[in-house]
Amino acid sequence: MATNPFTGSVIEQYPALNAEQASERIGDARNAFAQWSNTSIAERAKVLRAVATNMRENKQHLAQLMALEMGKPIKEGEAEVEKAAGCAEHYAEHAHAYLASQTLPSDASHSYICYQPLGTLLGILPWNAPVWLAFRYLVPALMAGNTCVIKHDPNVPASAQAIVDAFMVPGAPANIVVNLPINTPQIEAVIRDPRIVGVSFTGSSVAGRKVAAIAGSEIKPVVLELGGSDPCIVMADADLDKAADIATLSRIINAGQSCIAAKRIIVEASVYEDFTERLRQRLAKLTLGDPLQRETDIGPLARADLRDNLASQVTQTLDAGARCVFQSEVPAGDGFFYPVTLLADVSPDMCAFREETFGPVMVVTAAENIDQALQLANDTDYGLGAAIWSSNADYIQRAINELQAGQVAVNGIVKTDSRLPSGGIKGSGIGRELGPQGIREFVNAKQVWIK
Structure with missing residues (x-):
């Protein structure tokens, strides 16, 4: 069932596949593998470029679907479609180099590594960036020669089908991407299906552990992109206005429903009150409302339970002694809105510091110096992204070396980029997506030794 989070009303009922139907869909993708894996990288690139064109031609439709199904503002949805199309074009251009055989010296006359596709993959995808996160999984896997099954989140059924439809372009064999709308209890059987050779999962750390355990028991490779509680360190010598602009942008993209958002703002004590006020001023200017405008x-949060959980986290944090610096008004009506909220004086024992907050809630904590800032930043079970704002070269290098995260941004925003690998450590995941590393996650790195 798809529900419009702006109105709270049901959009449409979408029946799930039964076990037999799901098996047939997996078979369709598996049967497409022989032809697709035997096409050249140049031929695959032509298909992906056509997909990118198709996406741009249907950008408005896709953005509207996301706005209706999960509340993403239309202007953000259009940017997401552009980013997905760019991903297809990037791998169309660079996959040949990323997958080129590598000669290695040995006692052979010639020894090298070649990268060959594994087969049919399963992607289990979340609702918060329906198009981008699907393409981040699909494009590298397809360019490597695999075929793909997508089990998208039930919040975004029409978006999921539109993504699959985007791959129905001239030159593309049928079923290189298939949609698998199934219920959550059916996922384990799909992971265990012998025709599925690897799993890519984006979602919560709790669910990721379950997926990893099942895949591991079947000796199947997994890539896990899980939650995050990303720190953003702001030192006194930083460009404070620029840092405030970017921290605000990072936190409120997609109504704060992003794993790599700046969730914990750690500010040097000498500029703590000043910087907190800069954040308040920026948050107060934001407009909540209809995502189609x-x-x-x-926009609203994607579901009522997400809003209620976030409200509970904020209440617990305030009850523990945090200070609410700002909280916006929310639109009238039945939408799943949560007010833009700025919490200050948040200590490491408080809920909003310890847990991932998935919504427009910004948390600010003071640090006496770079040593304490780095300690606070690393005081988390997560390790997805991190940022530091400073003009001090020593501070910057220490942050690069010491921050426990899969990616670090210096005087900029933590983001995903088709050209660069993305992923986390600790409770934030296993493996990498994107860049040359991402395309090699689901391949056989075959060693060849020739006398």
């Missing part, structure tokens, strides 16, 4: 900066 271009003036809207922040």
Whole structure:
């Protein structure tokens, strides 16, 4: 069932596949593998470029679907489609180099590594960036010669089908990407299906552990992109206005429903109150409203339970002694809105510091110096992204070396980029997506030795 989070009303009922139907869909993708894996990288690239064109031609439709199904503001949805199309074009151009055989010296006359596709993969995808996260999984896997099954989140059924439809372009064999709308209890059987050779999962750490355990018991490779509680360190010598601009942008994209958002703002004590006020001023200017309207900066959260959980986290944090610096008004009606909220004086024992907050809630904590800032930043079970704002070269190098995260941004925003690998450590995941590393996650790195 798809529900419009702006109105709270049901959009449409979408029946799930039964076990027999799901098996047939997996078979379709598996049967497409022989032809697709035997096409050249140049031929695959032509298909992916056609997919990118198709995406741009249907950008408005896809953005509207995301706005209706999960509340993403239309202007953000259009940017997401552009980013996905760019991903297809990037791998169309660079996959040949990323997958080129590598000669290695040995006692052979010639020894090298070649990268060959594994087969049919399963992607289990979340609702918060329906198009981008699907393409981040699909494009590298397809360019490597695999075929793909997508089990998208039930919040975004029409978006899921539109993504699959985007691959129905001239030159593309049928069923290189298939949609698998099934219920959660059916996922284990799909992972265990012998025709599925690897799993890519994006979602919560709790669910990721379950997926990893099942895949591991079947000796199947997994890539896990899980939650995050990303720190953003702001030192006194930073460009404070720029840092405030970017920290605000990072936190409120997609109504704060992003794993790599700046969730814990750690500010050097000498500028702590000043910087907190800069954040308040920026948050106060944001417009909450209908995601289909271009003036809207922040839409509703995707579901009522997500809003209620976030409200509970904020309440627990305030009860523990945090200070609410700002909280916006929310639109009238039945939408799943949560007010833009700025919490200050948040200590490491408080809920909003310890847990991932998935919504427009910004948390600010003071640090006496770079040593304490780094200690606070690493005081988390997560390790997805991290950022530091400073003009001090020593501070910057220490942050690069010491921050426990899969990616570190210096004087900029933590983001995903088709050209660069993305992923986490600790409770934030296993493996990498994107860049040359991402395309090699689901391949056989075959060693060849020739006398």
